[in-house]
Amino acid sequence: MVSIPPKPLSLQLPDQLALCVTPEQFAALAVVNRELRLERTATGELIVNPPTGGNTGYRNSKINYFLVRWIEEEGGNGRAFDSSTGFELPNGANHSPDAAWVSPDPWNALTPEQQDGFIPLCPDFVVELRSKSDTLQDLRSKMAEYIENGAKLGWLIDPKNKRVEIYRPGQGVEVLENPKTLSGETVLPGFTLSLNRVWA
Numbered sequence: 001m002v003s004i005p006p007k008p009l010s011l012q013l014p015d016q017l018a019l020c021v022t023p024e025q026f027a028a029l030a031v032v033n034r035e036l037r038l039e040r041t042a043t044g045e046l047i048v049n050p051p052t053g054g055n056t057g058y059r060n061s062k063i064n065y066f067l068v069r070w071i072e073e074e075g076g077n078g079r080a081f082d083s084s085t086g087f088e089l090p091n092g093a094n095h096s097p098d099a100a101w102v103s104p105d106p107w108n109a110l111t112p113e114q115q116d117g118f119i120p121l122c123p124d125f126v127v128e129l130r131s132k133s134d135t136l137q138d139l140r141s142k143m144a145e146y147i148e149n150g151a152k153l154g155w156l157i158d159p160k161n162k163r164v165e166i167y168r169p170g171q172g173v174e175v176l177e178n179p180k181t182l183s184g185e186t187v188l189p190g191f192t193l194s195l196n197r198v199w200a
Helices: 023-032 054-073 104-108 112-116 136-148 195-199
Strands: 037-040 046-049 079-082 099-102 125-129 153-158 163-167 174-177 181-183 192-194
Touching (some): 023 037, 054 195, 136 163
Antiparallel strands (some): 037 046, 079 099, 181 192
8 A cells, every 4th residue: 555645735825925914915825825824923924833733633622622612501601713713913913822712792893794704803812722833932922912912811721741821911920730620710700621631
C-alpha cells in the first residue's frame, strides 16, 4: 500500500497584497483560505495559525461542549463560539479565541449581516488553550488585548503544565496551579468547567 503524504497548506494571496493587510483584505484572504486559521493584529500584521494537534483539538472540543451545555441545559444565556469564529475587536484586530461567549444584549444589537460576518465586538468571555506551537508570551499578549478591548473574563489554559491564568479588567493576572475547576464567576453565573475532564 502506497502512503501519500498530506498536502501542505499554502496561503493564497490576492494580487498586490502588502505584508500588512487592511480589514477588507483580511476578509478576502479568509474567504479564499478557509482551511487556515488566520488572525490580524491591530496594526494589520497577518498571523497564520497552524492547525492544532489531536490532543489540543479534543480538549478544545470539551471546553466548547461544557460552555454550550451550560447555555442549552443549565440555564445559561448568550452565545458560545468555537475557534473557527472571527471577532473584529474595537482596536481593529481580528482574533479567533479557542472558545468565546457573548452576552445577549451586545449580540442582539448586531445586524444580521454583522452576525454572519466577523463579529464586530470583543467577547465578554474568552478562552485560549495552549498548544505545542503556542508561546506563552504571544498568548499572554492576546489575553491582555482581549481585556483591553472589553472582555470581562479570560482563561489561558496550559495543559502541559496544568496551569491556568485568569484575566479580569483592572486586576492582576491570577495564576492557578493544577486547579480542579474554574468558575464563570459573575460573568457566566453558574458555569463551572471541570479541568479534570480537560486534562484527561
